[in-house]
Amino acid sequence: MIEIVSDLHTHTTHSHGKGNVEDNVKAAIDKGLEAVAISDHGFSHLCYRVKDIDRYLDDIHNAKEKYADKIKVLSSVELNLVSLDGDLDMPEGYWDKFDLTMFGYHKLSGYKDYKNFMYFMLPGSKTKKAVARNTAAYIAAIEKNRPSMISHLGYGLPVDKVRVCEAAKQYGTAIEINAKHPDFTVEQLRACAGTGVSFVIGSDAHSVSRVADFGPAIDIAQRAGITAGQIINAKHQTQEGET
Numbered sequence: 001m002i003e004i005v006s007d008l009h010t011h012t013t014h015s016h017g018k019g020n021v022e023d024n025v026k027a028a029i030d031k032g033l034e035a036v037a038i039s040d041h042g043f044s045h046l047c048y049r050v051k052d053i054d055r056y057l058d059d060i061h062n063a064k065e066k067y068a069d070k071i072k073v074l075s076s077v078e079l080n081l082v083s084l085d086g087d088l089d090m091p092e093g094y095w096d097k098f099d100l101t102m103f104g105y106h107k108l109s110g111y112k113d114y115k116n117f118m119y120f121m122l123p124g125s126k127t128k129k130a131v132a133r134n135t136a137a138y139i140a141a142i143e144k145n146r147p148s149m150i151s152h153l154g155y156g157l158p159v160d161k162v163r164v165c166e167a168a169k170q171y172g173t174a175i176e177i178n179a180k181h182p183d184f185t186v187e188q189l190r191a192c193a194g195t196g197v198s199f200v201i202g203s204d205a206h207s208v209s210r211v212a213d214f215g216p217a218i219d220i221a222q223r224a225g226i227t228a229g230q231i232i233n234a235k236h237q238t239q240e241g242e243t
Contacts, residue, residue, distance in 0.1 A: 001222070002201070002218050002221060002222060002226075002227075002228050002231065002234050003228070003234060003235040004201050004212070004214050004218065004231070004233055004234055004235075005033060005034045005035070005233060005234065005235050006033055006034055006035035006036060006037070006072075006233040007028055007033055007035075007036050007037065007202065007203050007205065007211055007212050007214075007233075008035075008036075008037040008039065008074070008076065008100065008102075008149070008176075008200050008202050008233055009037065009039050009076075009078070009102070009151060009176065009178070009200075009202030009203060009204045009205070010024045010028075010036060010037065010038060010039060010203060010204075010205040010211055011039065011040050011041065011078075011204075011205060011206045012024055012038055012040055014038075014040045014050050014051075014055075014056045014059070015040035015041035015045075015048045015049055015050050016040070016041055016048035016206055017040070017205070017206045017207065018206060018207045018208065019207065019208035020059070021038050021059045021060055021062075021063050022063055022066075023208045024036060024038060024205070024208060024211050025038075025063045025067050025071060025073055027208045027209075027211040027212070028071055028211055028212060029067065029070050029071050031211065031212040033071060033212055034071065034072060035071060035072035035073070035074060035233075036071060036072075036073060036074070036211065037073075037074040037075070037076040037099070037100055038059075038060050038063075038073070038074070038075060038076060039076035039077060039078050039100070039102060040056065040077060040078065041077075041078050041080070041106070042077055042078060042079040042080045042088070042089045042090070042103075042109075043077075043079075043089050043090070043091055044080055044082060044089035044109050044110030044111075045080060045089075045106060045108060045109050045110065046108040046109070046110060047108055050077065053091065053094060057075060057097060057098075060073060060074075060075040061075070074099040074100055075097070075098045075099045075100070076098055076099060076100040076101065076102065076148075077090070077098055077101060077102070078102050078103065078104060078151055079101060079102065079103040079104075079145075079147070080103065080104070080105070080106050080109035080110070081103055081104065081105050081109070081137060081138070081141055081157075082109050082110060082111050082112045082116065083111065083112035083113070083116045083137070084116060084119065084133060084136070084137045084140075085112075085137070085140055085144075086137055086138070086139070086140025086141035086142070086143065086144045086145070087112050087141070087144075088103050088141055088145050088147070089109065089110060090145075095145075100148040100149070101145075101147045101148050101149075102147055102148060102149040102150060102151045102176070103141060103145070103147050103150060103151065104150060104151035104152050104153075104155065104156075105120075105155065105156045105157040106156065107120075107121070107156060108121075120157075125157060126157070126158060128158070130158070131158050131159060131160055132160070134157050134158060134159045135159045135160040135163050135164060138150070138153075138159055138164045138167075139163065139164060139167040142164075142167045142168055142171050142173050143167065143171065146171055146172070146173070147173055148173065148174065149173060149174040149175065149176055149200050150164070150168060150173060150174075150175055150176060151176045151178065151202070151204070152176060152178040152180075152181040152183055152204065153165075153175055153176065153183065153184075154183040154184070155178070155181040155183045161184070161188055161191070161192055162188075162191050162192055162194075162195060165192040165195040165197040166195045166197075168195075168197050169195050169196050169197040169198075173197075174197070174198045174199060174200045174232055175192065175197050175198070175199055175200070176199070176200045176201070176202045177189070177199055177200070177201050177202070177217040177220065177221055177226075177231075178202055178204050178217060179201070179202065179203050179204060179213055179214050179215060179216045179217040179218075180203070180204035180205075180206075180210075181204065182216050182217070182220060184220060184224075186220060186223050186224045189220060189221065189224035189226065190224045190225060193224065193225070193226050193230060198230060198231070198232050199221070199226060199230055199231045199232070200231065200232055200233055201214050201217045201218060201221065201231055201233060201234070202214075202217070203217075
């Protein structure tokens with residue numbers, strides 16, 4: 001059985017979640033996790049985003065200090081893909097202020113320009129013909145930005161998942177198996193695992209009750225034959241049987 005020891009994808013009232021930073025941290029402690037990342041939505045989204053980046057980081061820092069003897073608290077952000085050139089919406093000067101970074105596709109992001117707005121918002125980006133362009137955008141984002149992980153790959157924007165995973169493997173970016181958006185089939189997940197890429201299992205919790213709710217993601221990972229050793233936030237056993 002796969003046992004997940006940290007939740008690296010949770011949201012708070014800073015963007016689109018229902019609990020605050022401390023609520024999520026307390027929930028993670030109650031559920032026996034070793035670490036939890038606060039990873040609210042990136043900074044250009046028109047409806048839900050972190051509006052005050054410095055206050056956001058301060059809240060996470062305060063939780064890190066307050067609960068340091070109980071759990072590791074990580075600062076993260078779920079950035080938005082905002083152009084076909086692989087641009088993400090991280091403000092200048094903030095990349096090195098986060099412990100982790102991830103990105104994904106979300107509707108109504110603040111796209112780089114009108115051309116990209118028209119592409120991502122109209123049905124053309126969802127067609128089979130567009131898969132190659134979407135895939136190239138994801139690969140460009142990996143190459144340009146070196147994010148820690150990609151959230152819910154394929155959600156909202158069709159891509160060639162294997163090709164994205166090949167690039168992610170090359171640059172050390174992990175691929176999330178998302179418990180809220182199960183966008184992998186068993187066959188796709190097996191093919192992606194064949195690239196040697198590392199995975200993360202995330203709850204994508206938008207409420208406190210869903211912190212550490214990994215069930216659907218663990219289920220499909222196990223059906224695809226993925227082992228704990230391929231998942232960076234799983235409990236790993238040494239040859240001697242120690243963790």
